[in-house]
Amino acid sequence: MEELKGELIKKGAEAELYRIEWMGYPAVLKRRIPKAYRHPQLDYAIRRSRTIKEAQLLSEARRAGVPTPPVFSVNLKDTSIIMRYIEGPTLRSVFDELSESEKAKVCEHVGELVAKLHLAGIVHGDLTPANLIVVGDEIFFVDFGLAERSKSIEDRGVDLYLLKRALTSAHYRYAELSFSHVVVGYSSVVGEEEAKKVMERVGEIEKRGRYITFR
Amino acid sequence: MRERDEVLCLGIESSAHTFGVSIASDKRGVLCDVNAVYKPPPGKGIHPREASQHHSHVAPSMVKRAFEQAGVSPAELDAIAYCKGPGLGPCLRVGATVARTLASALNKPLTPVHHAIGHIEIAAYATGAIDPLVVLVSGGHTSIAAFAEGRWRVFGETEDITLGNLIDMFAREIGLPSPAGPAIEELAKKGKNLVDLPYLQKGNDVSYSGLLTAALAKYREGISVEDLAYSLQEVAFAELAEAAERALALLEKRELLLTGGVAANKRLQEMLKVVCEEHDARFYVVPMKYAGDCGAQIAWTGVLAYKSGVVVSVEESFVSPRWRFDEVDVPWRS
Numbered sequence: 041m042e043e044l045k046g047e048l049i050k051k052g053a054e055a056e057l058y059r060i061e062w063m064g065y066p067a068v069l070k071r072r073i074p075k076a077y078r079h080p081q082l083d084y085a086i087r088r089s090r091t092i093k094e095a096q097l098l099s100e101a102r103r104a105g106v107p108t109p110p111v112f113s114v115n116l117k118d119t120s121i122i123m124r125y126i127e128g129p130t131l132r133s134v135f136d137e138l139s140e141s142e143k144a145k146v147c148e149h150v151g152e153l154v155a156k157l158h159l160a161g162i163v164h165g166d167l168t169p170a171n172l173i174v175v176g177d178e179i180f181f182v183d184f185g186l187a188e189r190s191k192s193i194e195d196r197g198v199d200l201y202l203l204k205r206a207l208t209s210a211h212y213r214y215a216e217l218s219f220s221h222v223v224v225g226y227s228s229v230v231g232e233e234e235a236k237k238v239m240e241r242v243g244e245i246e247k248r249g250r251y252i253t254f255r
Numbered sequence: 256m257r258e259r260d261e262v263l264c265l266g267i268e269s270s271a272h273t274f275g276v277s278i279a280s281d282k283r284g285v286l287c288d289v290n291a292v293y294k295p296p297p298g299k300g301i302h303p304r305e306a307s308q309h310h311s312h313v314a315p316s317m318v319k320r321a322f323e324q325a326g327v328s329p330a331e332l333d334a335i336a337y338c339k340g341p342g343l344g345p346c347l348r349v350g351a352t353v354a355r356t357l358a359s360a361l362n363k364p365l366t367p368v369h370h371a372i373g374h375i376e377i378a379a380y381a382t383g384a385i386d387p388l389v390v391l392v393s394g395g396h397t398s399i400a401a402f403a404e405g406r407w408r409v410f411g412e413t414e415d416i417t418l419g420n421l422i423d424m425f426a427r428e429i430g431l432p433s434p435a436g437p438a439i440e441e442l443a444k445k446g447k448n449l450v451d452l453p454y455l456q457k458g459n460d461v462s463y464s465g466l467l468t469a470a471l472a473k474y475r476e477g478i479s480v481e482d483l484a485y486s487l488q489e490v491a492f493a494e495l496a497e498a499a500e501r502a503l504a505l506l507e508k509r510e511l512l513l514t515g516g517v518a519a520n521k522r523l524q525e526m527l528k529v530v531c532e533e534h535d536a537r538f539y540v541v542p543m544k545y546a547g548d549c550g551a552q553i554a555w556t557g558v559l560a561y562k563s564g565v566v567v568s569v570e571e572s573f574v575s576p577r578w579r580f581d582e583v584d585v586p587w588r589s
Binding site: 052053075076077078079081082085086165186 | 449451454457458489490493496497500501504525526527529530533
């Protein structure tokens with residue numbers, strides 16, 4: 041394949057994101073970068089398996105009814121994924137401008153989608169409004185770099201806790217109310233009993249103070 | 256001899272295999288550090304009762320030597336610090352008993368010290384690190400922590416066994432005496448092939464029990480211990496380095512401090528050094544003499560704690576074999 045050149049749009053600890061064109065579609069190339077500290081053979085094995093897992097989970101999530109960017113191509117040689125570029129603002133950037141009823145609606149919908157993800161046996165691992173893209177009435181979930189196959193209450197609790205904390209730090213005035221709408225949406229999909237169990241765990245995670253002031 | 260306005264604290268460490276006594280001063284630092292290590296027979300782990308008997312046996316002569324080496328008389332002390340936990344109950348109780356006895360006989364206040372915070376403070380003292388991301392690796396801990404709002408906050412940790420456990424348990428199964436860090440490091444230097452072992456880095460956490468099981472299975476299959484020791488180190492340390500890198504990037508710390516017994520491992524140091532270079536952070540590692548458990552970690556932290564008013568009455572000087580260091584208030588850093 042010819043070298044795909046594009047503008048670097050994000051450089052994380054693990055991967056670089058480039059804005060490219062792919063067969064005429066707006067696309068993103070996410071490439072996992074080698075780590076000099078680890079053994080080259082181990083380094084490649086890790087990047088390879090994570091690339092495969094991320095591509096799989098993006099697709100599994102979409103099949104479960106959670107909008108995610110469609111994966112166009114996976115290159116295991118340079119451990120990169122090409123996916124559809126999702127045009128739209130992040131929830132984080134528009135949240136404060138939304139009216140109260142819009143906020144409630146969006147949060148409830150986010151809750152429903154997180155629940156669908158969890159019921160499909162997936163946890164996102166980095167669930168913050170910066171990883172949610174608003175496209176009209178729909179919300180796309182992006183960055184499955186830390187996503188895992190898991191059905192544990194703890195992992196589900198961490199997902200919701202991270203979302204709660206992100207709302208609190210960036211949008212504190214509406215945080216409490218907004219998160220209660222997330223819970224309403226979550227509970228409408230998984231059922232009240234299951235939602236209660238997860239929310240109890242969120243409370244425990246919060247008390248542990250492990251994640252305090254870290255983001 | 257005591258200097259003017261000086262605060263002198265005698266500290267006793269006894270949480271596991273080491274019985275250590277040290278005297279530290281807020282003006283002159285660590286004045287002495289005498290340690291005796293209980294060594295179980297090869298292929299065996301620490302037996303808590305036998306270790307505690309070792310500690311009781313050596314305690315009187317160790318205390319005496321500490322005073323001699325520091326050139327301090329008992330009456331000149333301001334406080335007696337002991338390791339309250341975490342650790343093996345019978346071992347902790349020996350240190351606490353000696354500390355209570357000294358405190359009662361000399362009429363000095365008692366200061367409880369958390370073992371892990373001791374590892375952090377002695378490393379900060381020896382390296383000059385101010386506000387580091389801490390990577391604490393020992394038999395009792397594998398944690399990545401940073402200080403915020405009065406306490407150490409654990410950012411990532413092991414989900415099961417510690418890095419020290421992993422190394423010692425592997426060593427024990429292949430018939431090496433524990434603590435086995437240096438022996439495994441030597442074996443690893445002779446390894447050439449990277450054996451396929453599970454890399455279980457989960458978000459900010461690491462997991463080592465699956466790695467241990469897999470390594471032992473490969474050992475029974477007849478894979479050489481050199482290759483296994485090499486691969487075990489490569490995989491286990493890389494997991495930790497990745498978690499540390501994530502923490503460093505997220506918290507934007509400018510210093511990383513490696514401490515605890517496993518900090519003495521050169522390959523681990525090398526990996527974390529590379530991580531630091533890539534993130535413009537200064538890399539600090541605890542000096543060899545303070546890497547393993549020692550009296551100095553308790554005496555020095557005792558000085559800091561005592562000066563901040565952390566004291567406990569003899570009646571309430573309990574030990575806490577299971578005590579998380581993110582539950583401890585650290586007023587001297589606030």
